[in-house]
Amino acid sequence: xxxxxxxxxxxxxxxxxxxxxxGAGVVVVAAAGAAGYYYLTQPxxxxxxxxxxxxxxxxxxxSALAPEKIEWGIWxxxxxxxxxxxxxxxxxxxxxxxxxxxxxxxxxxxxxTRYQAQNPPDxxxxxxxxxxxxxxxxxxxxxxxxxxxxxKYLDDMxxxxxxxxxxxxxxxxxxLCYWLGPYVLGYNESHMKxxxxxxxxxxYDELAKQALAIKKEGIAEYPIxxxxxxxxxxxxxxxxxxxxxxxxxxxxLFDEKYNPIFADKGTPxxxxxKWFFDRVFVDKTISPGIREYDExxxxxxxxxxxxxxALAFADYDIAAANAxxxxxxxxxxxxxxxxxxxxxxxxTTYNVSKxxxxxxxxxxxxxxxxxxxxxxxxxxxxxxxDHGKFFVCKTLLDKYGVTSAYKAVMEDPTSIDVMEKLKxxxxxxxxxxxxxxxxxxxxxxxxPWWGDWFSSPSSEAGGRxxxxxxxxxxxAAKPSESDILAFLKDIANDWNxxxxxxxx
Amino acid sequence: xxxxxxxxxxxxxxxxxxxYAFYLSLTFYNLKTEIPPHFIGFGNYQALASDSVFAISxxxxxxxxALTIPLITLLSLxxxxxLSNDFRGVKVLQVLALIPWGxxxxxxxxxxxxxxxxxxxxxxDIMLKLGLIHEYQSWLSMQWPAMLVVALAxxxxxxxLPTLLxxxxxQSIPKELHEAARIDGAKPLAHFRIVTFNWLKPIxxxxxVYASLMALWCFDPVYVITVGGPANFTKLITYFTYEKMxxxxxxxxxxxxxxxILAITVLLIYLYFRALSLGRLRLxx
Numbered sequence: 025x026x027x028x029x030x031x032x033x034x035x036x037x038x039x040x041x042x043x044x045x046x047g048a049g050v051v052v053v054a055a056a057g058a059a060g061y062y063y064l065t066q067p068x069x070x071x072x073x074x075x076x077x078x079x080x081x082x083x084x085x086x087s088a089l090a091p092e093k094i095e096w097g098i099w100x101x102x103x104x105x106x107x108x109x110x111x112x113x114x115x116x117x118x119x120x121x122x123x124x125x126x127x128x129x130x131x132x133x134x135x136x137t138r139y140q141a142q143n144p145p146d147x148x149x150x151x152x153x154x155x156x157x158x159x160x161x162x163x164x165x166x167x168x169x170x171x172x173x174x175x176k177y178l179d180d181m182x183x184x185x186x187x188x189x190x191x192x193x194x195x196x197x198x199x200l201c202y203w204l205g206p207y208v209l210g211y212n213e214s215h216m217k218x219x220x221x222x223x224x225x226x227x228y229d230e231l232a233k234q235a236l237a238i239k240k241e242g243i244a245e246y247p248i249x250x251x252x253x254x255x256x257x258x259x260x261x262x263x264x265x266x267x268x269x270x271x272x273x274x275x276x277l278f279d280e281k282y283n284p285i286f287a288d289k290g291t292p293x294x295x296x297x298k299w300f301f302d303r304v305f306v307d308k309t310i311s312p313g314i315r316e317y318d319e320x321x322x323x324x325x326x327x328x329x330x331x332x333x334a335l336a337f338a339d340y341d342i343a344a345a346n347a348x349x350x351x352x353x354x355x356x357x358x359x360x361x362x363x364x365x366x367x368x369x370x371x372t373t374y375n376v377s378k379x380x381x382x383x384x385x386x387x388x389x390x391x392x393x394x395x396x397x398x399x400x401x402x403x404x405x406x407x408x409x410d411h412g413k414f415f416v417c418k419t420l421l422d423k424y425g426v427t428s429a430y431k432a433v434m435e436d437p438t439s440i441d442v443m444e445k446l447k448x449x450x451x452x453x454x455x456x457x458x459x460x461x462x463x464x465x466x467x468x469x470x471x472p473w474w475g476d477w478f479s480s481p482s483s484e485a486g487g488r489x490x491x492x493x494x495x496x497x498x499x500a501a502k503p504s505e506s507d508i509l510a511f512l513k514d515i516a517n518d519w520n521x522x523x524x525x526x527x528x
Numbered sequence: 529x530x531x532x533x534x535x536x537x538x539x540x541x542x543x544x545x546x547x548y549a550f551y552l553s554l555t556f557y558n559l560k561t562e563i564p565p566h567f568i569g570f571g572n573y574q575a576l577a578s579d580s581v582f583a584i585s586x587x588x589x590x591x592x593x594a595l596t597i598p599l600i601t602l603l604s605l606x607x608x609x610x611l612s613n614d615f616r617g618v619k620v621l622q623v624l625a626l627i628p629w630g631x632x633x634x635x636x637x638x639x640x641x642x643x644x645x646x647x648x649x650x651x652x653d654i655m656l657k658l659g660l661i662h663e664y665q666s667w668l669s670m671q672w673p674a675m676l677v678v679a680l681a682x683x684x685x686x687x688x689l690p691t692l693l694x695x696x697x698x699q700s701i702p703k704e705l706h707e708a709a710r711i712d713g714a715k716p717l718a719h720f721r722i723v724t725f726n727w728l729k730p731i732x733x734x735x736x737v738y739a740s741l742m743a744l745w746c747f748d749p750v751y752v753i754t755v756g757g758p759a760n761f762t763k764l765i766t767y768f769t770y771e772k773m774x775x776x777x778x779x780x781x782x783x784x785x786x787x788x789i790l791a792i793t794v795l796l797i798y799l800y801f802r803a804l805s806l807g808r809l810r811l812x813x
Contacts, residue, residue: 130774132774133774136559136777140559157560161559245663245664253755311646311666311669312666312669312670312758313646313647313665313666313668313669314669315666315668315669315757315758316645316646316666316668316669321647324647324648325647328647328648330647472560472561473560476560476775476776480775488581490757491581491756491757491758491759491760491763492759494669494757494758494759495758495759495760498669498670498671498758498759525558525561526560526561526562526563527561527562527563
């Protein structure tokens with residue numbers, strides 16, 4: 025009996041061993057298959073098999089030397105398009121080859137980790153806070169130092185956005201534009217007309233009046249929405265510059281020495297906060313639930329008719345709110361920021377790491393070629409400022425409706441056609457482009473702790489101001505004037521503390 | 529010598545990061561300043577002690593733990609008692625009870641975020657139809673409701689394992705004890721108290737310690753649902769640490785918070801092993 029039992033146990037042992045062997049074999053085969061697939065799907069790194077005849081008489085670039093490899097760091101958006109653009113570049117430039125690295129959803133964390141580890145990508149996207157921080161740390165280079173012709177691109181941009189592309193610490197152009205999105209006032213035309221209005225509000229007081237009328241008619245419970253989280257600072261600046269026109273040299277939150285100038289009654293920020301709380305507690309046209317509106321939230325709210333007004337982006341938000349499947353498709357229109365008509369914008373740039381340019385002239389030339397391809401003018405993927413086109417910028421707009429800083433891209437008739445098909449009011453949008461202010465990013469400039477204090481323009485994480493504001497917003501009673509002043513003084517002290525800690 | 533291959537990864541991926549975190553906690557290391565990293569002793573701990581957001585985080589974590597630990601224990605005990613009975617469909621129920629365990633907490637958080645969405649959430653729809661509210665409410669903009677939603681998303685996924693442990697414990701109670709209680713005429717509550725509860729005490733202790741550890745380490749639902757709001761009310765200590773490290777790039781203070789969490793974790797793990805050894809003693813009896 026015992027023998028039978030040990031025989032059966034041995035059979036079990038053998039079976040388990042056999043199972044593990046088979047399992048290990050499957051894992052090895054799967055790993056080998058995955059590795060093979062990965063290498064087979066990589067873009068070719070050798071010389072192109074086809075060359076395209078240059079229409080401007082520029083000779084095709086060929087080189088007997090190994091190509092300069094440029095790593096392009098991206099976030100996880102439009103990855104297929106990016107890879108396709110990289111392929112086109114690589115096919116037309118045998119001396120420079122782009123390798124794309126997707127740094128993932130936690131882009132800023134991954135990017136800073138790479139920089140801290142002294143292994144940054146050669147060229148990458150930057151939101152304004154990222155660009156400033158990397159400039160402050162001297163981790164990125166101003167492209168103008170290596171390609172003085174970069175400065176010419178400022179003339180191709182709308183006037184209000186030129187200063188944004190200049191490093192405030194050096195005065196040099198730091199990178200070319202990847203995306204530029206003005207904030208516009210999205211409004212529901214149907215709601216507005218039902219409430220008895222013919223035109224969108226021209227001032228913030230009119231906006232309050234229209235919202236209240238819409239609420240009283242029972243059309244929308246809380247007609248005013250906004251992009252919270254990373255749109256939080258922009259909302260405040262838009263209200264402030266709507267009420268007080270941004271003249272050259274005007275400051276709203278900080279003076280030239282970065283001292284807070286808002287913690288007083290009658291300042292633009294005080295008035296903006298008071299206006300906001302009147303909507304929350306008196307008119308009840310803004311819900312405390314506004315804090316739930318991330319970008320998809322506000323888009324859906326506009327598109328479903330839950331809100332009637334929202335400061336939002338023309339391309340990502342207004343266009344998405346007008347998507348065919350949205351209940352309010354075709355009803356969501358754009359107007360200029362109420363009041364002065366000036367608006368702020370959000371933007372991303374291409375930036376070059378110092379590590380890349382320190383490799384020498386070959387790397388500097390190569391990375392400029394890549395930057396000019398992605399953010400400038402080319403012909404057949406080769407630098408051509410005089411006769412080329414904004415190939416990548418135009419492709420982004422054509423495929424996804426992504427707006428740009430460049431007049432040639434935005435005012436191209438085919439671009440207008442694309443944007444109109446996405447139900448973006450291009451006449452209003454182009455008017456707004458003429459009245460853009462960089463004050464959101466240049467008041468007087470960003471600082472290393474700006475995003476920590478206010479709110480990050482590159483993630484959902486809020487700064488320290490937002491929770492303090494929320495504490496007032498979700499309170500049972502309307503904050504009094506002294507409550508508002510106390511809040512402003514508190515955040516001013518917080519700013520000063522950060523300034524001191526940073527050694528500014 | 530033959531232990532080196534096994535110990536090397538442990539030291540490399542276990543002890544070295546801990547030691548580095550401890551070193552960071554004694555260092556001023558803030559990437560967002562020009563001040564170079566330098567030793568400051570317990571300066572980071574002092575800075576945390578005077579940080580109002582840290583105080584809020586600590587309070588929030590204690591509240592969260594006070595809320596979830598009893599709930600996990602009671603819910604899992606209740607489920608285990610139910611599932612220990614023999615009735616038609618109990619096997620199916622046992623499987624269904626374990627399914628949430630297979631759902632990542634971040635997915636659970638996303639689901640609950642949608643359920644409690646201000647404009648489109650199912651919860652608002654049901655409450656409105658039942659006449660319990662007269663308009664949609666922004667639950668995630670209210671402090672306690674937001675905390676409860678985070679707790680719900682967390683509880684849904686964390687309850688199955690303690691249920692399983694307690695169920696195993698209940699099923700291991702010798703039948704003779706039940707019979708003796710029945711013969712002695714014990715009423716159901718007394719039966720439960722004297723036989724079942726006494727037998728389950730070591731396992732309950734394990735469940736309590738486990739629930740405490742999980743509450744301390746909870747991060748995903750906060751990240752997905754509330755991002756620490758409203759007004760920092762749901763900013764648990766893990767999310768606070770994450771923000772310090774990856775958002776504020778203040779490695780020194782993040783290190784200090786990590787060490788504080790580690791200290792509490794070590795204490796809880798010690799209690800866990802005590803409970804385990806008590807459990808083993810009970811099984812031998």
